Amino acid sequence: MSAEFIVPVELGERRYEIAIGERVLDSLPKRLPKWLAARNLPAPSLVWVLTDSNTTAFGEQVTELLSSCGLRTATMSVAAGENSKSFDCFRECLDNLIANQADRATVVVAVGGGVIGDLGGFVAAAYARGLPFVQIPTTLLADVDSSVGGKTGINHPLAKNMIGAFHQPLGVLIDTALLGTLPDREYRSGLAEVVKYGVIADAEFFTELERSPEQLLAREPERLAAVIARSCELKARVVEQDEHERTGLRAILNYGHTFAHVFEALTGYGELLHGEAVSIGMDCAARLAESVGRVDRQFVERQATLLAKLGLPVTWPQGVDVPTSTLIDRMRLDKKSVGGKLRFILPTRMGHVETVRDVPEAAVDKVLLDLQERSRA
Ligand SMILES: NC(=O)c1ccc[n+]([C@@H]2O[C@H](COP(=O)([O-])OP(=O)(O)OC[C@H]3O[C@@H](n4cnc5c(N)ncnc54)[C@H](O)[C@@H]3O)[C@@H](O)[C@H]2O)c1
Numbered sequence: 001m002s003a004e005f006i007v008p009v010e011l012g013e014r015r016y017e018i019a020i021g022e023r024v025l026d027s028l029p030k031r032l033p034k035w036l037a038a039r040n041l042p043a044p045s046l047v048w049v050l051t052d053s054n055t056t057a058f059g060e061q062v063t064e065l066l067s068s069c070g071l072r073t074a075t076m077s078v079a080a081g082e083n084s085k086s087f088d089c090f091r092e093c094l095d096n097l098i099a100n101q102a103d104r105a106t107v108v109v110a111v112g113g114g115v116i117g118d119l120g121g122f123v124a125a126a127y128a129r130g131l132p133f134v135q136i137p138t139t140l141l142a143d144v145d146s147s148v149g150g151k152t153g154i155n156h157p158l159a160k161n162m163i164g165a166f167h168q169p170l171g172v173l174i175d176t177a178l179l180g181t182l183p184d185r186e187y188r189s190g191l192a193e194v195v196k197y198g199v200i201a202d203a204e205f206f207t208e209l210e211r212s213p214e215q216l217l218a219r220e221p222e223r224l225a226a227v228i229a230r231s232c233e234l235k236a237r238v239v240e241q242d243e244h245e246r247t248g249l250r251a252i253l254n255y256g257h258t259f260a261h262v263f264e265a266l267t268g269y270g271e272l273l274h275g276e277a278v279s280i281g282m283d284c285a286a287r288l289a290e291s292v293g294r295v296d297r298q299f300v301e302r303q304a305t306l307l308a309k310l311g312l313p314v315t316w317p318q319g320v321d322v323p324t325s326t327l328i329d330r331m332r333l334d335k336k337s338v339g340g341k342l343r344f345i346l347p348t349r350m351g352h353v354e355t356v357r358d359v360p361e362a363a364v365d366k367v368l369l370d371l372q373e374r375s376r377a
């Protein structure tokens, strides 16, 4: 096995570890009893594995690993895609647990992308007032984002991620080999969040990413594991200081996202992948920071150059001609905005961002107009 990284997420009695490496999945039967013992939990009466239609094979791999060491297992697979973060799907999961006589000693294992992590985590949080759960993410986005922080949940038909709970996992296994089947576009989309960590918290990491975009695009295992580990570490340091999103510190993770959420909503979910919207959103945020005198033009160009080298967009693929005032109104509805006031996470230098509450609307308007113009060009 190649290099293995361990990232601890220090949350007191909810402390857990993320193990990252090629083939790290094979260590699940060895690790699961240790994780349970660390929380004074009994051996599992049942391990319930949730996957989606694109990750069923990985789910089966997990089931085989566990049943071959004598554990009782059950598997459920839901349709791939965001639509599975629904009340109906949530209900089907609970029905399936009951049919399998799940009790408080059941362990939930979520094997899939962010959708499965969010749904499986929420099922675990709700069933019998909380079952231990393990995450085995299979997309780069889930590796570097949803594996840290304990946010779980489903969508309300009117509001994304509105129904949920904080439920920290027992442990997370990130096996880089599982990314082998991930489509290129999904993979690159995850890289946008990786770049984000550099910009918001670690200038040196950003410079490292600049040095070897080709290695990253080639999914070179050692490099990939190191980059995922650093990303998880940077997110963990933020989450540790603001686990339940109360102090405002966790908001820095939303760099580029005020813009991104609006782009995703207005282009119709699915047309732009989340990471693509974040890439365009980070470019907008950098330009906004430039226009209010926080960074210089060179910063904007440096970030845009790296994003482009990683195959990420900084303009809309097919320009969306929505009036900028509609976009701004929509931003005010973002659940991260407070009292209808626009709030942005803006960089002041590479590796450092701040929450800014008094950005003039005219400056935001100008950035959006400029984006529309460049997208048309
Ligand atoms: N809880 C959190 O902190 C957090 C953070 C970020 C995002 N999210 C949530 O995560 C979701 C997005 O995550 P995502 O981008 O992983 O989406 P996803 O789970 O829908 O996965 C994207 C697509 O890739 C497929 N797939 C997954 N792994 C694969 C593999 N190894 N090979 C081939 N195909 C594979 C999936 O079936 C799906 O079609 C959103 O619902 C978002 O709200 C949660």
Ligand SMILES: [Zn+2]
Pocket: 145, 193, 257, 274, 278
């Ligand atoms: Zn994001």
